[in-house]
Amino acid sequence: MTDSRSEHPGGHDAVVSPVGVPAALPVVAAPDAVVSLSGVSVAYGSNVVLQGVDLAFGAGEITALLGANGAGKSTLIKALSGANARYGGEIRIGDDVVHLSSPVQARQLGISTVHQKVADGIVPGLSVAENLTLDDLAQASRHPLRRRRQALADARAALGTLGLDWSDAVLERDAATLPISDAQLLVLARALRSTPRLLILDEPTSALTAAEAERLFGVLRALRAQGLSIVYVSHRFGEIEALADRVVVLRDGLVQSVSARPFAWHELLHDMLGRQTALENDRGTAARGTDAVARLDGVVALPDAPPIDLEIRRGEVLGVLGLIGAGKTELAELLGGLAQPLAGTLTLEGAPYAPKRPSDAIRAGVVLVPEDRQKQGILPGWSVLRNITLPFLAESSALGLLRRRSERSRADTVIDTLSVVTAGPDALIDDLSGGNQQKVVVGRWLSAAPKLALLDEPFRGVDIAARREIGARLAAIAADGAAAVVFSSDVDEILEVADRIVVLVAGRIELDRYADTVDRPTIIHAFLGETASAPAPSGPAAAPATTHAASPGATPTSSTPESRPERTSS
Numbered sequence: 001m002t003d004s005r006s007e008h009p010g011g012h013d014a015v016v017s018p019v020g021v022p023a024a025l026p027v028v029a030a031p032d033a034v035v036s037l038s039g040v041s042v043a044y045g046s047n048v049v050l051q052g053v054d055l056a057f058g059a060g061e062i063t064a065l066l067g068a069n070g071a072g073k074s075t076l077i078k079a080l081s082g083a084n085a086r087y088g089g090e091i092r093i094g095d096d097v098v099h100l101s102s103p104v105q106a107r108q109l110g111i112s113t114v115h116q117k118v119a120d121g122i123v124p125g126l127s128v129a130e131n132l133t134l135d136d137l138a139q140a141s142r143h144p145l146r147r148r149r150q151a152l153a154d155a156r157a158a159l160g161t162l163g164l165d166w167s168d169a170v171l172e173r174d175a176a177t178l179p180i181s182d183a184q185l186l187v188l189a190r191a192l193r194s195t196p197r198l199l200i201l202d203e204p205t206s207a208l209t210a211a212e213a214e215r216l217f218g219v220l221r222a223l224r225a226q227g228l229s230i231v232y233v234s235h236r237f238g239e240i241e242a243l244a245d246r247v248v249v250l251r252d253g254l255v256q257s258v259s260a261r262p263f264a265w266h267e268l269l270h271d272m273l274g275r276q277t278a279l280e281n282d283r284g285t286a287a288r289g290t291d292a293v294a295r296l297d298g299v300v301a302l303p304d305a306p307p308i309d310l311e312i313r314r315g316e317v318l319g320v321l322g323l324i325g326a327g328k329t330e331l332a333e334l335l336g337g338l339a340q341p342l343a344g345t346l347t348l349e350g351a352p353y354a355p356k357r358p359s360d361a362i363r364a365g366v367v368l369v370p371e372d373r374q375k376q377g378i379l380p381g382w383s384v385l386r387n388i389t390l391p392f393l394a395e396s397s398a399l400g401l402l403r404r405r406s407e408r409s410r411a412d413t414v415i416d417t418l419s420v421v422t423a424g425p426d427a428l429i430d431d432l433s434g435g436n437q438q439k440v441v442v443g444r445w446l447s448a449a450p451k452l453a454l455l456d457e458p459f460r461g462v463d464i465a466a467r468r469e470i471g472a473r474l475a476a477i478a479a480d481g482a483a484a485v486v487f488s489s490d491v492d493e494i495l496e497v498a499d500r501i502v503v504l505v506a507g508r509i510e511l512d513r514y515a516d517t518v519d520r521p522t523i524i525h526a527f528l529g530e531t532a533s534a535p536a537p538s539g540p541a542a543a544p545a546t547t548h549a550a551s552p553g554a555t556p557t558s559s560t561p562e563s564r565p566e567r568t569s570s
Helices: 073-081 103-108 128-132 134-139 144-160 180-193 210-225 237-243 265-273 328-335 358-363 373-377 384-392 404-417 434-446 464-479 491-497 520-527
Strands: 033-044 047-058 062-066 088-093 096-098 111-114 198-202 229-233 246-251 254-260 292-300 308-313 317-321 343-348 366-369 452-456 483-488 500-505 508-514
Touching (some): 033 073, 047 254, 111 180, 180 198, 180 210, 210 229, 229 237, 265 520, 308 508, 317 328, 328 366, 328 452, 373 434, 384 404, 434 452, 434 464, 452 464, 464 483, 464 491, 500 520, 508 520
Parallel strands (some): 198 229, 317 483, 317 500, 366 452
Antiparallel strands (some): 088 096
């Protein structure tokens, strides 16, 4: 048969609203533990990302792993899959203590992992059949025709476990040319070939159609019935409700809760996103912005999402809350010139704004602090000074000669303003803690005096003191007439720094409120898509302005809070 399925990601809803009875969540032990962890910890320098995790995964059960960005899910998966051998604590397979030092060893011991980055599981230049039978290539026949026939037969058998029947033409094409959805099915089928005892799936439906996802669910239920233990990582609550026997919530590298069915989703979200803290929005009355710095009109940031209207106002810090897949990073990237909207238009100070690359955005006065500090933010091996000043060398030079004094002045200002703990501007960025590295990245871009500052997950790996210092700097640039947007999945972070809060769910605006008119339960309702039933805060701005399009072609409503007086001190 020919393979003619669509390449687009699955069309199932990212979030549904299964609400259990709110109650204290029990700690539920896994029966007949296949794999267990005791005191497993991982640290990168001074940054502790897993803190003494105790868990057990039982035979014949599906355990869902929940957590916001930076919670430690990927780190835990790397330890279990053998991808990171530098962990502390103890991992047992059955009754045997093992130290997992490589993915090959983990597979041999019965742990198979399908990572979210599908490309990491594909070997370019090899056919689909060869990729499916990678573990057998060393023992394959030297006779080309016999080897080809055996690979095709074994590949068909592997795909058959998922109910797939791909043609020889598909099996013989370069695996790197497969649509992403088919590539995801390929790596899953290969993982099942080794008959694992524990199967780890990281966001396995992220590129699947609804029909493919349903077929996968059927396979997973059958494998569970056969006694396989499955760890299922997903941000899609509907999938977890449909599949999971238990839910483990990670936050800041700690196990917050382990719960059995029926799942109390409001409680799970609290565990995932953070409990109320004393730091929650203690800056006084939230500032009401004046005129718009930027506008989004009918913008679509995610496939199949409704168009949204959003106004980013001068003089306020806007907090955009969303889980993985909600569209917050996509929104940050299209404003920062890293991506283009699927539909709609952007304006900046009333003029059309369509940056094709980050340099276009920077020239227009828009800066983006990216989500991944290590890959996109810092320059390892370089000094703190150079990390701060590199984008501005043209401003610090005359007639081709660097003005050292100008460079050092900029670096000193960033270090002083954000209280960066460093031996000095000439110290290596690598010698700084994660929080101080983040201060350098944030300070670099805020030193450009932008019209609009975009910060994607700026507080990840940052302690409370650093968070407050960055928040104070954002409030200062807003007070000077700029606008700042913080994109985060952490409720506490947004409540602490934002004047106005927008909640994104599956690419749509579920809530848009001033921070002093909204409470935590209302935000949790919005995360669950229950804004209409949420208790309305008191005050003149009680009614949330949201964007709900009945269908992709529906006309969106404007998401612009009414103009309010300037912030006053409390």
